[in-house]
Amino acid sequence: MKKRRKIISVAIDSPAAAGAGTQGKLIAKEYNLLYLDTGKIYRLLGKLRLQNKKKFTKKLVKKKIKNIKFKDLNDKNLLNDDIAISASIIAKDKAIRKIIKNFQKNCAYNPPLKYSGSVLDGRDITSVIMKDAMFKFYITANLKERSKRRYLEFKKLKKNVLFKDVLKSLRNRDYLDKTRSHSPLKKTQDSILINTSKLSKKACFLKIKAIMDKKLKPNGNI
Numbered sequence: 001m002k003k004r005r006k007i008i009s010v011a012i013d014s015p016a017a018a019g020a021g022t023q024g025k026l027i028a029k030e031y032n033l034l035y036l037d038t039g040k041i042y043r044l045l046g047k048l049r050l051q052n053k054k055k056f057t058k059k060l061v062k063k064k065i066k067n068i069k070f071k072d073l074n075d076k077n078l079l080n081d082d083i084a085i086s087a088s089i090i091a092k093d094k095a096i097r098k099i100i101k102n103f104q105k106n107c108a109y110n111p112p113l114k115y116s117g118s119v120l121d122g123r124d125i126t127s128v129i130m131k132d133a134m135f136k137f138y139i140t141a142n143l144k145e146r147s148k149r150r151y152l153e154f155k156k157l158k159k160n161v162l163f164k165d166v167l168k169s170l171r172n173r174d175y176l177d178k179t180r181s182h183s184p185l186k187k188t189q190d191s192i193l194i195n196t197s198k199l200s201k202k203a204c205f206l207k208i209k210a211i212m213d214k215k216l217k218p219n220g221n222i
């Protein structure tokens with residue numbers, strides 16, 4: 001039997017705008033890991049749904065996922081709020097989640113050889129996609145703080161938005177993501193809780209790094 005390659009695997013779940021993406025990228029850089037923001041896959045499909053309306057079918061989703069490229073996930077337009085809500089709506093669909101599962105698992109457990117492992121963030125990473133990850137984190141922050149961060153992100157991108165609308169949209173998505181029947185967002189028992197409400201990006205990363213180094217470098221070796 002082929003032996004599975006030993007890799008560093010990091011699974012992160014979080015509600016929207018809690019800082020998981022920032023931390024995921026920092027972790028990837030520090031430990032030379034492939035980083036996948038799985039929310040972007042749902043957003044890509046959310047956009048496809050808005051563009052195709054009634055012609056949005058499972059067949060179309062399968063075709064899109066079959067031809068998915070990492071660069072498709074970097075499209076700045078995916079950050080739009082209408083796309084985020086559309087993503088949350090399709091994310092309730094069990095069949096759609098199943099179509100995306102293999103792509104995510106492949107990134108998680110079979111990253112290109114140049115990487116020492118992988119870090120994925122999303123809503124069902126610790127509970128479904130990477131159940132046996134070496135490290136599992138649940139990153140969160142209070143709604144007001146998350147809304148403030150997302151609002152500033154939009155402003156930086158010169159998007160004309162109101163703070164109250166950003167807050168309303170995040171609250172709506174929290175509700176959709178936490179209450180759906182398939183793969184709802186939740187903190188698994190074996191995930192480490194990181195609340196970033198009062199933490200700077202750096203302080204948060206140092207906290208995560210300390211946890212990871214304790215296991216990866218028990219003797220202080222680099």
Ligand code: C5P
Binds near residue numbers: 017038091121122
């Ligand atoms: O993380 P982001 O806000 O970009 O995710 C957009 C939406 O995609 C989420 O609100 C959620 O409904 C869905 N999603 C999901 N499972 C994931 C990642 C994202 O259901 N692993």
